[in-house]
Amino acid sequence: MQRYSVDLPDRPGVFEERYWSTVNIPLLGADGRVSLIVHRVEEVTALIRARRALGAAPEVPLTAEDAMTADLLNRSLELEELNEELRKAHARAHEVAVTLQRAMLPSTTLPDRPGVAVRYRPATSFLNVCGDWYDLIDLDARRPAVAVGDVVGHGLEAAGTMGQLRSALSAAIRATGRPATALTTLAAHAHTVDGALATTAVQVVIDRTALTVTYSRAGHPPPLLAHGDGSVEVLDSATxxxxxxxxDSLPRCESTVGYGPGSTLVLYTDGLIERRGEDIYxxxxxxxxxxxxxxxxxxELLADAVLADLVPAPRRGPDDDTALVVIRL
Incomplete structure (x- = not known):
């Protein structure tokens, strides 16, 4: 067994002690006699360190079995290093995807909209992040419009698709003023955008003069309308x-409901209500x-209270993106 030192590239002037050994491997013939001895050089640093930890002296000769053990130890270390690199790469991709998504969404701080609260929490898992979006615009002084959607897909690709669909729906509702017409237009546009098919969305227009909420849903979980008396109406008629x-060549449907003083509209994505092994209802x-x-x-307080009631404990974080929009009507 031989000992040598290696200069560590990330620590100039620091050397690491390593070991190698030439192992004689006998090959037996059909009669059981040794017919050939193969010399093989093995990196045995990991094995020597393991033996030292058990109190064995490094000068003790190594056997062919020891060499196989050293090879397995080295492969195990290589896999650990590879797994760590993959973890770091996934973490970087997760951070980039979340940053991109946040850059394309309106700020969750809305000082010009005192009656609106928005919460957005990305999934903790890289495999689930970056498909949800929300949007708030004013069609005119008395008609705000709000939309929430969810792209099927994950990571940077989903974030890019989300940005395209959000912009397209915003343009469509501005041009038409009708939720059903806007979603019909978005559905046609989705066929030209990679990764857009199977996206869900809900578009709502609030009329503060007529005291009505008009909505249309494309496979998205229904908004909730909490009335002043505490009763909650599930807006699931236009589906x-x-x-x-x-x-998608057929017109989509929409529905209109009235509201009174003190009512609150709640829109969200499925990350808020879906749990593994549980019915969505x-x-x-x-x-x-x-x-x-x-x-x-x-x-603001209502949004925080809802998240506290429904989002999993902080030790794990949500399994999916969660977007929540609360509007006092």
Whole structure:
């Protein structure tokens, strides 16, 4: 066994002690006699360190079995290094994707909209992040429009697709003023955008003069309308398939409901209510009960209360992106 030193590239002037050994491997013939001895050089640093930890002297001769052990140890270390590099690469990609998504979404701080609260929490897992979006615009002084959507897909690709669809729906609702027409236009546009098919979305227009909420859904979980008396209405009348999941040449449907003083509109993405192994309606009921319990709170406090009730514990974080928009009507 031989000892040598290696200059560490990331630590100039620092040397690491390593070991190698030439192992004689006998090859037996058919009669059981040794017919050939193969000399093989093995990197045995990991093995020597392991033996030292057990109190063995490094001068003890190594056997062929020791060489195989050293080879397995080296491969294990290589896999650990590779896994660490992959983890770092995934973390960097996750950070880039979240940064890109946040850059394309409106700020969650809306000082010019005192009656609106927005919360957005990206998934902790790289495999789930970056498909959700929300948007708030004013069609005119008395008609704000709000949209929420969810792209099927993950990472940077989903973030890019999300940005294109959000911009397209914003332009469509500005041009038409009708939720159903805007989603019909978006569905046609989705066929020209990679990764856009099966996207879900909901578009709402609030009329503060007529005291109405007009909405259209493309496979998205229904908004909730909390009335001043604490009752919660699930807005699930206008329902169509996700983008590309049906005949997108057909007009989409919409519905209009009225509201009174003290009402609150809640829009969200499925990350808020979906849980593995649980029916989605259980999550919807949980959300409705939370909104009913806290309906007297202002939008900011109501949004925080809903997240506290529904989002998993901080030790794990959400399994999917979560977007939440609360509007006091």
């Amino acid at each position: 169509d398939p996700p983008l590309g999941a049906g005949d 259980a999550g919807l009921d949980r959300l409705a009960h939370s909104v009913a319990r806290h309906h007297r709170l202002g939008p």
